[in-house]
Amino acid sequence: MTSTPKKSRFVLAAIAAVIAGSAYAEGELNLYSSRHYDTDERLYSDFTEKTGITINRIEGKADELIARMQAEGANSPADILLTVDTSRLERAKNAGVLQSIDSDVLEARVPSALQDADNQWFGFSQRARIIFYDKTDVSNPPMDYVSLADPAYKGMVCHRSSSNVYSQTLLSAVIENHGAEAAKAWAQGFVDNFARAPQGGDTDQLRGLVSGECDISISNTYYFSRALRRDVDGLDKDAMSNIGWVFPAQNAEGAHMNLSGGGIAANAPNKDNAIKFMEYLVSDQAQQYFSAGNDEYPAVPGVGLSPSVAALGLFRPDAVDLSKVAKNVPAAQEIFNQVGWE
Incomplete structure (x- = not known):
């Protein structure tokens, strides 16, 4: 794989020059x-080695990339x-x-x-959002999740802000599973x-348990598994x-x-290559990289877990349709505003 230096990935001109002609190559x-994980480099290099297809990358925040694709319109080089x-x-x-795309591989490998x-869009890896607590206290x-609103835990719980997507998706799932009225009472x-x-972020919620600021917090599992595998500050x-x-x-x-995933750009100039990459991401090899490299759970059932992920034990995930959960985000934000969740 060939890749621009890290600094250059954020330079808007990196691929924009291609727009003047054709983005197809x-x-x-x-x-x-x-996705901002260095461990994903293995995914890219292995795909290139298997297929001969070179990956050109632009990295940035999700909202910025979506806005950029909108601004580029039909001339967008994004695949x-x-x-x-x-x-x-x-x-x-x-x-x-x-x-929308047709792929028998993605349909067969990724649960509905x-x-x-x-x-x-299709999911490629998952993180469980679970409860952590100080065993000494x-x-x-x-x-x-419902019990987190129990008055018995008053003054004990830490969480991220309502502007964070993990907060929004969690409340959206509560709405889907329990109804809007119950979700509002829970949030209050x-x-x-x-x-x-x-x-702060999820790691800061775990640090809050260590510092004594919190007794109970919520975090995605991969932050905790990463700290099990190697020392993280604090x-x-x-x-x-x-x-x-x-x-x-x-x-x-x-x-x-929580889900990490992707989709084919509306004006993808290299659509066939893009579908090949999406299908590669659900192969056993790539799914194992998601777990071993970034301590995530594979999206494809039956793929083995890395030791740091397996150490957390077996559990039953919520099988709610995540596309339905995503549609509840506006309602979740309204509830956040009503209950004063900053």
Whole structure:
């Protein structure tokens, strides 16, 4: 694989020069990605080695890439958009920058709940969003999401802001599973139990358990598994030994899952190559890289887990249709505003 230096990936002129002529090039594909993981390099290099297709990349934040694709319109060189979280995939669909595709491989390999009903996006990897707690202070942790609103946990809970897509998708799933009225009551109880104003990322929620600011927090599993595999600032092995975890709602809907996925750009100049790459991402080899390289759960059933992921144990995931969950995001944002979740 050939790739521009990291600094240059964010330079808008990197691929824009191609627009003046044709963005089509036999043996190439143009990838717009908001996945920011160095370990994905293995995915790209192996695909190129197998197919001879070179991947040209533009990396940036999801909303910026979607806006860019809209601005480029029919002249966009983008072949694929990769991003994280179902809400962003649905946002790209609603923005008109993706297209429906036919692929027997993707249909067979990706469970129906992890793909768009119109085949405009498909999931490639997952992260469970679960409950973590300080074992030295909490002897009776909440066993489901609903219990996080229990007054027994007042002043104990930390979470990210309402502007974060993980927060939005979690509440959207609560709406889908329990209804809007119950979801609003849950969100209000959750806010009442905050130990501090919402702040930081998922790793910061885990650090809050170590610092003593929080007794209970929610995080995607891959942040925790990464810290199990190698030291992360503020989360050394001694600190980690005091953190327990719960896969929520195992007697109900199951653990909420966040999705990383992608779709073919609406005006993809190298559509055939793009479909080949999408199909490669659901191969056993690529699925194992998602787990081993970035501590994620494969989207394809039956693919083995890396030791750091398997160490968290077996659980039942929420099987809710994520395309339906994504459609609840506007309702979730309204609830956040009503209950004062900053």
